[in-house]
Amino acid sequence: MARMKFLCDADRCIECNACVTACKNEHEVPWGINRRRVVTINDGKPGERSISMACMHCTDAPCAAVCPVNCFYTTADGVVLHSKDLCIGCGYCFYACPFGAPQYPKVGNFGSRGKMDKCTYCAGGPEADGSKEEYEKYGANRLAEGKLPLCAEMCSTKSLLAGDGEIIAQIYKERVMKRGYGSGAWGWKTAYRETIES
Amino acid sequence: MASFGRFIRLALGAFALLLLVVAVPASAQQVNPTASSVKEQQLLQEFNRIQGRVSIPDQRSGVLEQPQGREWREFRNVTLRWIGGIAILGMIAAIVIFYLTVGMVRLEAGRSGRTIVRFNAFERFVHWLTATCFIVLAISGLNITFGRPLLLPLIGFEAFSEWSQWAKFAHNYLSFPFTLGVILIFLMWIGGNIPNKVDVEWAKRGGGLIGHDHPPAYRFNGGQKMIYWIVVIGGGLVATSGYALMFPFYGTGIEGMQMAQIVHSIVAVLFVAAMIAHIYIGTIGMEGAFEAMGSGEVDVNWAREHHRLWLDEQNARTGPNDGQPQPATAAAE
Numbered sequence: 001m002a003r004m005k006f007l008c009d010a011d012r013c014i015e016c017n018a019c020v021t022a023c024k025n026e027h028e029v030p031w032g033i034n035r036r037r038v039v040t041i042n043d044g045k046p047g048e049r050s051i052s053m054a055c056m057h058c059t060d061a062p063c064a065a066v067c068p069v070n071c072f073y074t075t076a077d078g079v080v081l082h083s084k085d086l087c088i089g090c091g092y093c094f095y096a097c098p099f100g101a102p103q104y105p106k107v108g109n110f111g112s113r114g115k116m117d118k119c120t121y122c123a124g125g126p127e128a129d130g131s132k133e134e135y136e137k138y139g140a141n142r143l144a145e146g147k148l149p150l151c152a153e154m155c156s157t158k159s160l161l162a163g164d165g166e167i168i169a170q171i172y173k174e175r176v177m178k179r180g181y182g183s184g185a186w187g188w189k190t191a192y193r194e195t196i197e198s
Numbered sequence: 199m200a201s202f203g204r205f206i207r208l209a210l211g212a213f214a215l216l217l218l219v220v221a222v223p224a225s226a227q228q229v230n231p232t233a234s235s236v237k238e239q240q241l242l243q244e245f246n247r248i249q250g251r252v253s254i255p256d257q258r259s260g261v262l263e264q265p266q267g268r269e270w271r272e273f274r275n276v277t278l279r280w281i282g283g284i285a286i287l288g289m290i291a292a293i294v295i296f297y298l299t300v301g302m303v304r305l306e307a308g309r310s311g312r313t314i315v316r317f318n319a320f321e322r323f324v325h326w327l328t329a330t331c332f333i334v335l336a337i338s339g340l341n342i343t344f345g346r347p348l349l350l351p352l353i354g355f356e357a358f359s360e361w362s363q364w365a366k367f368a369h370n371y372l373s374f375p376f377t378l379g380v381i382l383i384f385l386m387w388i389g390g391n392i393p394n395k396v397d398v399e400w401a402k403r404g405g406g407l408i409g410h411d412h413p414p415a416y417r418f419n420g421g422q423k424m425i426y427w428i429v430v431i432g433g434g435l436v437a438t439s440g441y442a443l444m445f446p447f448y449g450t451g452i453e454g455m456q457m458a459q460i461v462h463s464i465v466a467v468l469f470v471a472a473m474i475a476h477i478y479i480g481t482i483g484m485e486g487a488f489e490a491m492g493s494g495e496v497d498v499n500w501a502r503e504h505h506r507l508w509l510d511e512q513n514a515r516t517g518p519n520d521g522q523p524q525p526a527t528a529a530a531e
Contacts, residue, residue, distance in 0.1 A: 011232060017253060034254055039262040041250035047235040051250075053262055062271045068342045069359045070350060086359040088366050090342065091446060092274070095456050096267040100259055113446075181232040189239070190265045 002164035003078040004121055004143075005192065006152065007172055008052045010183045012159035015040055015050035019151035019160055023054070026122070026150045027139025033103045035119040036151050049183060052151070052160050055080065055101035055119035056191035063093035063102060063118075077143065078165075079121040084137045089113040098190045121162070122149040169196050238263075258447060270456040274463075278343055282467035286340075289471040293478045296407075303484040305499055306410060313495035314512060321386060322494050328379030328429070331372045336470045338365035343463065373440055380433035383426070390417040391426040396507065417508040425476050432469040436462055 015038050023029065023036045036054035057080045064072030064080060071086035072093075082093075091113055094102040104113035115137075124141030127134035134141060142150060152162030161168040169185070173196060176182035185196045241248045247264040317325070341349065341362060350358040400406075400420035403413040413419070418426065439462035442450050450458060480487050486500035501509040 011235075015253075020254065032256070034256060034259060037252050037254055037256075037259045039248075039250040039252055039260055041236045041241070041248060041262070043251040049236050051262060062267055066271050066274050068346055069362050070346055070355065071359070086355055088359060088363045090366055091443065091455075092342075092459075094446075095452060095459060096271045096274075098263055098265045098267050100261050100264070100452070181230040183232045183235050184238055186238050187263060190242075190263055 001076045001078075003166070004057060004163065005078070005165035005168060005188075006054065006056060006121075006149075007161040007168045007185050007188070007196075009159045009161065009172060009175065010049040010051050010186055011179075011181065012157045013038065013050040013052055014157055014159070016156060019052050019155055022150045022154050023119070026142075027120075029139065030105050030117070033105060033117050035101075035103075035117070051186045052155075053099055053187065054151070055097075055121070056099055056187050057119075057121055058098075058191040059193060062096035062098065066092045066096040068092060073126070075123060077121075077123070079123045079143070081120055081123060081125055081138075082116065082118070083126045084115040084117075085126075087115045089115055099187060122147070165192070172196055258451075261452070264452060266453065267456070270459070273460055274343075278460075278463050278467070279347075281464060282340070282343060282470075285467050285471040286474065289474050293475065293483075297478075297482070300408070302482060303407070305485045305497065306412075306503060307499045309486070309497050310499040312498045313489075313493075314498055314501055314509070315494060316490040316496045316501070317494045319494065322491055324379055324382045324386065325491055327375055328383060328433075331376035331379060332473060334368050334372050335376055336466070336473070338369040339463075339466055340470070341365050342369075343467075370444055373437065373444070376433070377437040380429060380437065383433075384430045387418070387426055391423045393420075393423055396420075397423060412503050412506070414506045415504065415508065416511065417505060419505065421479075425472065428469065428472045432465050432472070435465045436469065439465070 017038050020034060020036050020038060024034070027035065029035055036052060038050050038052045040048060040050045042048040057078060059078075061072065061074065061080045063082075064070075064074070067082075068090055069086050069088055071084075072080060072082045074080050089104060091104070093116060094100075094104070101118045102116045103118065104116055106114040120138050120141075122140060122142035124130075124134045124144065125138035127137065129141050129144035140150075142148065147153065149162045152160045161171060172182070172185060176196075189195050238248065242263065242265065246266060248262040249260055250262055252260045342365075345358065345362060349361075353361070396415060397420040400413040400415055403411050405419065405421050406412050439458040442448075442458040443455055443462065446455060480491065484504075486497050487504075489500075490496050498509070501512075
């Protein structure tokens with residue numbers, strides 16, 4: 001089985017935010033929630049970089065470890081998913097997540113945050129693949145259709161890579177070798193405890 | 199002369215060509231744009247988090263990476279369970295051992311049959327308001343920390359989530375009457391709970407827990423004052439940190455919420471341990487103690503043995519009725 005990962009080549013990202021838009025549209029993500037966002041560091045200064053970030057589907061995911069009701073599970077592809085039926089909206093995953101991925105439809109709402117929502121790697125949830133219930137709760141299940149996450153698929157500069165970790169790391173390495181530079185795989189050390197040598 | 203001019207032009211042209219030839223590989227050799235760019239590890243080492251600008255309305259999502267959640271995870275999953283387990287089980291063990299060896303603290307003089315008002319109806323109402331809220335808050339709170347390893351395997355995912363959801367609602371909503379109770383406790387009993395010299399003597403004699411010692415005390419003895427300040431300070435801390443968690447981002451970021459959870463949970467488990475001791479001494483630990491919060495009236499002998507100075511004060515105020523014959527109805531309490 002593959003071990004699915006995301007890799008954002010920051011030297012290619014042009015902060016077009018198309019990944020953000022594609023994600024929102026594909027999954028009909030509720031207003032106020034962004035499963036993916038593009039962060040620009042040192043904006044307007046020399047050496048600025050933009051990184052598209054969502055749930056990284058961590059190895060030994062912190063969200064899953066701290067969840068009081070154990071609503072997370074990791075698929076055979078290494079995708080970290082959760083059950084909105086079990087989620088009690090306590091907010092613990094969101095304290096633990098290094099990437100700010102978990103979000104709540106009613107942040108700040110008195111007493112109840114609602115069910116947590118995050119990037120599913122376009123892999124839906126525990127419901128039957130491609131079912132109406134799955135779509136309503138988690139959005140499209142592209143992985144079940146043999147497709148990769150839409151954000152990476154339609155990235156205009158091919159900055160955002162999704163797929164098996166070893167393959168996308170290889171693609172990135174080749175790029176770095178050919179062009180002679182690369183600022184590294186952002187978030188990989190935190191998420192997967194490994195970096196790509198460049 | 200014309201040939202000399204041509205020679206100059208030729209020489210200049212050759213020189214320019216030479217420059218170009220030399221320059222071409224130089225410019226073909228790529229400048230490394232990452233040399234001057236921001237670097238992940240450097241940013242993490244410097245700030246312990248990476249933050250930038252986002253063009254979406256949710257400005258909080260500008261935080262790209264904050265790996266300190268790992269330390270919080272270690273606290274929540276390991277450290278807290280040890281602290282809570284040791285504090286609560288340790289307290290229960292200590293009480294069981296104490297009860298089995300020393301047993302209930304008896305009224306040495308027996309019951310006099312005469313009672314004196316210790317807590318009025320309002321005081322008792324506030325006490326029980328806070329106490330019932332506390333018990334629900336404690337159980338629902340412990341469920342968040344210990345439920346997953348202890349209860350979930352027994353009842354399964356669906357039932358545990360359902361129960362935890364209701365427990366969370368109860369935890370959030372009952373925090374308000376609980377906070378009110380703590381504030382009222384603080385205000386109504388502050389007068390009797392300022393530590394003084396009598397408490398030093400009381401503490402030196404171990405509160406009279408061992409043997410048949412009865413160190414003098416006013417309305418609240420050293421131990422009760424300790425419980426009072428645990429409730430006031432502990433209650434204040436759990437309320438403040440709890441509201442920081444209940445209203446995310448109103449005053450804190452993620453790091454603030456991690457800190458709030460750490461404070462909230464440590465104070466809470468110690469609070470629970472202290473209250474177990476309080477419940478013990480107020481029920482099966484001491485004869486005649488429960489009535490103080492039950493009917494509100496305690497036996498005069500109980501007051502004399504445990505709160506002699508307070509009894510003297512009360513008698514001085516109302517006149518000594520020690521020697522007066524008491525109506526038989528009082529004995530029925």
